[in-house]
Amino acid sequence: MAATFFGEVVKTPCRAGTEDEEEEEEGRRETPEDREVRRQLARKREVRLLRRQTKTSLDVSLLEKYPCSKFIIAIGNNAVAFLSSFVMSSGVWEEVGCAKLWNEWCRTTDTTHLSPAEAFCVFYHLKSNPSVLLCQCSCYVAEDQQFQWLEKVFGSCPKKSMQVTVLTCRHVTDYKTSEPTSSLRTPFLKALKTQSFRESPCCSLLEQPNIVHDLPAAVLGYCQVWKIPAVLYLCYTDVMKLDLITVEAFKPVLSSRSLKGLVKNIPQSTEILKKLMTTNEIQSNIYT
Amino acid sequence: MASRYDRAITVFSPDGHLFQVEYAQEAVKKGSTAVGIRGTDIVVLGVEKKSVAKLQDERTVRKICALDDHVCMAFAGLTADARVVINRARVECQSHKLTVEDPVTVEYITRFIATLKQKYTQSNGRRPFGISALIVGFDDDGIPRLYQTDPSGTYHAWKANAIGRSAKTVREFLEKNYTEDAIANDNEAIKLAIRALLEVVQSGGKNIELAIIRRNQPLKMFSAKEIELQVNEIEKEKEEAEKKKSKKTA
Numbered sequence: 001m002a003a004t005f006f007g008e009v010v011k012t013p014c015r016a017g018t019e020d021e022e023e024e025e026e027g028r029r030e031t032p033e034d035r036e037v038r039r040q041l042a043r044k045r046e047v048r049l050l051r052r053q054t055k056t057s058l059d060v061s062l063l064e065k066y067p068c069s070k071f072i073i074a075i076g077n078n079a080v081a082f083l084s085s086f087v088m089s090s091g092v093w094e095e096v097g098c099a100k101l102w103n104e105w106c107r108t109t110d111t112t113h114l115s116p117a118e119a120f121c122v123f124y125h126l127k128s129n130p131s132v133l134l135c136q137c138s139c140y141v142a143e144d145q146q147f148q149w150l151e152k153v154f155g156s157c158p159k160k161s162m163q164v165t166v167l168t169c170r171h172v173t174d175y176k177t178s179e180p181t182s183s184l185r186t187p188f189l190k191a192l193k194t195q196s197f198r199e200s201p202c203c204s205l206l207e208q209p210n211i212v213h214d215l216p217a218a219v220l221g222y223c224q225v226w227k228i229p230a231v232l233y234l235c236y237t238d239v240m241k242l243d244l245i246t247v248e249a250f251k252p253v254l255s256s257r258s259l260k261g262l263v264k265n266i267p268q269s270t271e272i273l274k275k276l277m278t279t280n281e282i283q284s285n286i287y288t
Numbered sequence: 289m290a291s292r293y294d295r296a297i298t299v300f301s302p303d304g305h306l307f308q309v310e311y312a313q314e315a316v317k318k319g320s321t322a323v324g325i326r327g328t329d330i331v332v333l334g335v336e337k338k339s340v341a342k343l344q345d346e347r348t349v350r351k352i353c354a355l356d357d358h359v360c361m362a363f364a365g366l367t368a369d370a371r372v373v374i375n376r377a378r379v380e381c382q383s384h385k386l387t388v389e390d391p392v393t394v395e396y397i398t399r400f401i402a403t404l405k406q407k408y409t410q411s412n413g414r415r416p417f418g419i420s421a422l423i424v425g426f427d428d429d430g431i432p433r434l435y436q437t438d439p440s441g442t443y444h445a446w447k448a449n450a451i452g453r454s455a456k457t458v459r460e461f462l463e464k465n466y467t468e469d470a471i472a473n474d475n476e477a478i479k480l481a482i483r484a485l486l487e488v489v490q491s492g493g494k495n496i497e498l499a500i501i502r503r504n505q506p507l508k509m510f511s512a513k514e515i516e517l518q519v520n521e522i523e524k525e526k527e528e529a530e531k532k533k534s535k536k537t538a
Contacts, residue, residue, distance in 0.1 A: 173314070182313075185456060238317050238453075245454055245488065287318040288338060288351055288367040 047101045047141075047148040058097060061155030063162075066096050066125055068133040070258045071164045075215050077242050078235065079167035080138045082250040085273035090264040093124040093134065099149060103142040123153075132262065137215065146218040154222060160196070164223050164230035165258045167250060168216045172236045176210050187237035187249040194220060197229040202252040206234060231256075244277050308416060309409050312365075312439035315418035319364030321452040322351060323462070323484045324422035326434040327477030331424035333362045333499045334481040336452070336489045352499045352509070356381040359394055359425035360499060360507050364452030365439075366418035373417060377401055394425040394433035398443050406441025416440070420451040426503050448480075454488040461487050474502065482518050493519035 003009055030038075049058045058065060074083040099121035100108050106119040119139035126132040141149050172186045191201035192212055206212070212220060216232050223230035233253050237246040248270075254263050263269065301307060320336040335351040354360045355377045363370040380400050384392045392400075401421060409416045416439045423435045436451065437443040448466045450458035461484050471477045482496060489495050496519075498510040510518075 238314070243453075245457075285349075285367055287315070287365060288320065288349070288363070288370065 044102055045142070045145060047099055047145050047152055049097055049099050049152040051097055052095045058152070061151065062097055062123060062153045063133075063158060064155045066123075066130070066133060067159060067162075068125070069131040069162050071133045071135070071162055072258060073135040073137065073164065073166045073216075073219060075137045075166065075168040077138050078169045078237070078240075078246045079250065080136045081242055081273065081276055082167065082247045083134065083136060085247070085276055086251075086254065086266070086269040087134065087259065087262050088124070089269055089272050090262060092127040094127050095122055096125050096133075097123045099123075099137075099152070101139065101141065101145055101149070103140065103145060105140040105142070108139050126262070141215045141218075143214075146215055149215065150218055150222050154226075158222075158226050158228060160226065160228055162228060163197075163258055164219065164228055165253075165256065166216050166219055166230065166232040167235075167253065168232065169235045169237055169240065169246060170213070171240055172238050174210075175236045177207070184236075187235050187239075187246045189249055189252060190234045190236065191231055192220060192234065193231040194224040194227075194229060196223075196227045197231050199229075199231075199257055201231055201233070202256050203233065242277060244273065247273060306409060306440075309440045312416040312418045313420075316365040316420045316439065316451060317453055317455070319366075319419070319452045320351070321450060321454055321458055321485065321488055322362040322364050322422055323448070323450040323458055323481050324362065324424055324434045324436070324446070325448045325462075325466070325471070325477050325481045325484075326424070326432050326446070327471040327474060329432070329503050330474040330477050331426070331432045331434060331501050332477050332481040333360065333422060333424055334485045335362050335497045336485060337495045337497045339495070352497060354507050355397060355423070356385075356391060356425075357506050358391055358427075358501065359397055359423065360501060361421045361423040362451075362499075363419045363421045364455075365420060369417040370419045370421075373401060373404065373419060373421070376404060391428070393427045394423060394435060395427075395445075398423045398435040398437060402437045402441050402443040404441075405437060405439060409439070409441055422449060422451060425501055430503050432501075432503070448484075450484065457488050458484050474500075479518060479522055482515070483522055486519070486522070 049062060050056065051058055063071070072083065072087070074080045098108075101121070102108075108120050121135070121137040121139055124134045124136070126134075135153075172181065172184060175181070175184070177184070189203040190206040190210075191203050192206045193201060211217070212232060212234065216234070220230055220232050233250065235246060235249050237243070237249065239246055253259055254266075320338050322333065322335040325332040333352050337351070338349060340346045340349050351364075352360060352362045353374050355374065359381070361374070361377075363373075377397055377400060381392050381397060384390070384396070401423070405417050408414050418439060420436065420438045423437070424433065426432055434446050434449065435443050436446055436449050448462045450462065462480075465480060465483070469476070470480045478498065478500065481498065482493070485496050486492065493515050494512070496515055498515055500508050500510070502508075
């Protein structure tokens with residue numbers, strides 16, 4: 001027992017750990033209400049993978065239902081805008097599923113016309129070649145949801161015959177280098193690959209001590225463990241919102257094996273991208 | 289390490305950084321690009337116009353402001369901070385004219401703005417101004433001037449410079465293309481400013497605003513039509529240059 005400055009008497013924790021253990025355990029024991037709250041929270045944070053038209057949950061993982069040889073994942077609005085204008089505009093893509101999730105930072109929307117400004121996670125395959133799968137993910141997947149997302153998308157026993165390409169952005173202030181940041185020419189591309197990825201990436205590799213975060217890191221880690229060839233193209237930019245120059249920084253990736261052949265008309269894609277920018281400009285008067 | 293030394297402006301980090309000032313420079317990069325060119329008989333300011341909301345009055349969204357009849361500035365960064373700095377500078381211009389009966393020199397008003405900004409990097413409880421400014425004008429001696437200030441309170445004279453988003457790309461373009469020929473006459477200097485902006489501006493001439501000051505003349509803002517004319521000329525020149533190139537290679 002100890003007295004505080006204000007005259008209250010409070011119970012101080014005993015560092016020996018032997019006193020009053022039973023009492024403490026009672027306090028720690030979960031009440032039914034706690035369990036119910038925890039259950040409800042887990043249900044709310046569940047990642048659900050839904051089938052396209054019926055909007056029912058998929059019984060198996062996405063890649064079990066739609067096996068593929070190429071899986072391209074865009075995470076973040078700039079990467080999504082890049083795939084939308086350069087890859088998706090050059091072919092006919094069919095939606096095969098979507099992931100619905102909720103966390104404190106985002107709630108995936110239900111609208112049919114998805115703009116890069118909204119939060120969503122949709123999967124497509126190329127109609128003319130269904131072994132090419134694409135994921136547009138512009139919602140934040142929290143740490144506790146990443147494993148669920150991987151399980152529901154990749155499954156517990158993924159095929160090693162596919163190649164995974166991940167595109168994402170990060171703010172340049174996260175980039176650790178001995179050069180002064182003012183001398184860096186942003187935006188710039190860096191690559192990180194798994195051991196089984198044999199091709200040479202389209203840009204220089206990410207140097208130590210830089211690390212990758214969030215869903216892209218989870219995907220790469222998963223691919224490394226399961227020996228799936230995967231490469232992450234990370235664009236360091238000083239503009240995290242939807243920006244033409246940041247999106248165009250991904251262009252070198254078009255020469256990679258996974259994206260070659262998927263892009264037909266680059267000038268037309270650039271026009272589509274410009275239109276996407278103008279329709280999605282968020283009006284903010286803070287900066288001029 | 290940064291998180292322990294960026295809470296108060298008046299604290300240096302162990303390696304000598306003033307993080308709030310550096311963060312203010314990041315805020316500047318969130319503003320759209322502005323470019324300034326010092327010609328022989330003209331100074332040019334070009335800015336990337338932000339797209340205006342449908343119901344917003346376009347006249348009230350301005351990046352180029354006159355400080356006096358012979359000095360004007362363009363800024364990049366926090367709009368509200370710019371408004372405060374511009375108001376103070378305008379008052380100072382008039383106060384100076386009334387006191388010494390002479391208009392301010394471009395260097396004087398730049399130094400005033402820079403000193404104001406520096407004060408805010410050394411005051412308790414205040415944050416720095418999150419703007420960089422390009423100040424242009426002609427002094428009484430008829431010499432054109434271009435100065436740039438940044439949130440730390442430094443100011444320097446430049447022949448040509450850019451601030452805001454993608455400033456680095458524009459500055460590199462200017463380093464390659466700012467030649468004596470490029471500023472040989474007024475029209476060439478104007479074209480150089482537009483060409484520099486077109487490197488980074490989305491959707492071309494529609495999103496560019498331009499202002500010039502000629503010796504002994506007041507500030508002139510270009511209309512959308514005039515800018516379009518210039519952009520068309522530039523595109524024609526580009527096409528001709530490309531045709532010549534392809535002929536040479538053939």
